[in-house]
Amino acid sequence: MDYSNQKHPQNYSQMEDLKTLDLEESVSETIMRDLRMIAYKLKYVLIPKEQEDNGKELRNWDLWGPLIFCLTLAMTLSFKADSTTSSSKSDVFAIIFVLIWVGAFVVTLNAQLLGGKVSFFQSVCLLGYCVFPINIEAIIIAFVGSYLPFVVKLIPVIICFAWSAYSSVGFMASLVPPHKKKLAVYPVFLFYLFLSWFSLIV
Amino acid sequence: MNSKNEGIEMKPIIGQDRQEISQYDITKAAHPGICFFHIFFKFCAFFSYLFLGLIISSTLFQYILIMIFHAFDFYTVKNITGKFLVGLRWYSDFTPKGDEVWRFECFDKCKRSKIDSSVFWTFQFGASCAWAFFVFTNVLSFEFVDIIFAGIGASLSWINLWGFYKCSKDQQRKMKGVQSYLTKKGLQMAVQS
Numbered sequence A: 001m002d003y004s005n006q007k008h009p010q011n012y013s014q015m016e017d018l019k020t021l022d023l024e025e026s027v028s029e030t031i032m033r034d035l036r037m038i039a040y041k042l043k044y045v046l047i048p049k050e051q052e053d054n055g056k057e058l059r060n061w062d063l064w065g066p067l068i069f070c071l072t073l074a075m076t077l078s079f080k081a082d083s084t085t086s087s088s089k090s091d092v093f094a095i096i097f098v099l100i101w102v103g104a105f106v107v108t109l110n111a112q113l114l115g116g117k118v119s120f121f122q123s124v125c126l127l128g129y130c131v132f133p134i135n136i137e138a139i140i141i142a143f144v145g146s147y148l149p150f151v152v153k154l155i156p157v158i159i160c161f162a163w164s165a166y167s168s169v170g171f172m173a174s175l176v177p178p179h180k181k182k183l184a185v186y187p188v189f190l191f192y193l194f195l196s197w198f199s200l201i202v
Numbered sequence B: 001m002n003s004k005n006e007g008i009e010m011k012p013i014i015g016q017d018r019q020e021i022s023q024y025d026i027t028k029a030a031h032p033g034i035c036f037f038h039i040f041f042k043f044c045a046f047f048s049y050l051f052l053g054l055i056i057s058s059t060l061f062q063y064i065l066i067m068i069f070h071a072f073d074f075y076t077v078k079n080i081t082g083k084f085l086v087g088l089r090w091y092s093d094f095t096p097k098g099d100e101v102w103r104f105e106c107f108d109k110c111k112r113s114k115i116d117s118s119v120f121w122t123f124q125f126g127a128s129c130a131w132a133f134f135v136f137t138n139v140l141s142f143e144f145v146d147i148i149f150a151g152i153g154a155s156l157s158w159i160n161l162w163g164f165y166k167c168s169k170d171q172q173r174k175m176k177g178v179q180s181y182l183t184k185k186g187l188q189m190a191v192q193s
Helices: A012-024 A027-046 A064-080 A086-113 A120-129 A132-147 A150-173 A178-201 B032-055 B059-086 B114-141 B144-192
Strands: B088-094 B100-106
Touching: A027 A064, A027 A120, A027 A132, A027 A150, A027 B059, A064 A086, A064 A120, A064 A132, A064 A178, A064 B059, A086 A120, A086 A178, A086 B059, A086 B144, A120 A150, A132 A150, A132 A178, A150 A178, B032 B059, B032 B114, B032 B144, B059 B088, B059 B114, B059 B144, B088 B144, B100 B144, B114 B144
Parallel strands: none
Antiparallel strands: B088 B100
């Protein structure tokens, strides 16, 4: 692991030399370190020019980033949902939450069954981080959506969907044998397409 | 005596604190604030699962709060409480070849207080069993949404319990390994001399 361009250790094993420091690290430092790891990984996943090493950084997977984005998306969409009955808001929350995690699980399982050699958690981590553009789009539509015609709302939806899909497809396609690339990539498209569409119509 | 064995370091446990105080006096625990948070988030999660419906009428906020408390509890136990109360940690690492490996480690430098340990293990095990019980009752009564939230709570608690149990088991195994190694060495030297 290249330490030279990283001010902070990116995971526990990089702190081998700093083992005693880890014990003496206060609670607030632990939390800040984890938040910085999440921000670093987010930039790494979503800004393609940061990836110089073909996705090796994703070996330091964590599921906190995906949890935060999933919760934010579920909350945004359920706040925006129809408040005719209180049950439909909580239904939207439960649907989004379950959908993201089960969807990521199924897409990863699909890639693994097609012969892909990647850790289960790395792939779920990547799919979770790539939900962030859909978060952005959901927030935009939640705030200004009621003032815009449908066609104008489609623009951020399409941009963010394309961003998510592009970020994750590069990684997923590299996992499986070349003749099965489309089979591995197609569920990823479906996954983000459904999330984008759901955030548009709710 | 720092031989690395499959990525798990052998570190002897320094002697335990002498206990002159009652086993359950929480104010004499080495880290009372951290003990409090260990219990607090579990309590919040149970409370919001069981009783929040009586306080807040919107089911959406109930769900949000339950999920937040589950997440806080898991994070606290894994990263903070485990380190300070029992001096253990477990995490996922990868070898230079790229394979993933799970590491279970123990800090030798911290002195573990018996009160802290008992608080940690009692509440973790108790919470895990309670969530498992709730999942069971929800499955029997076909409450699907409750199954999700109780199920998430149960799986997170059991995952933490399993991880820390493996840490402590590995530590005990290594201690036995070190002792038998030393015994063999001692016998050898005794035979040679």
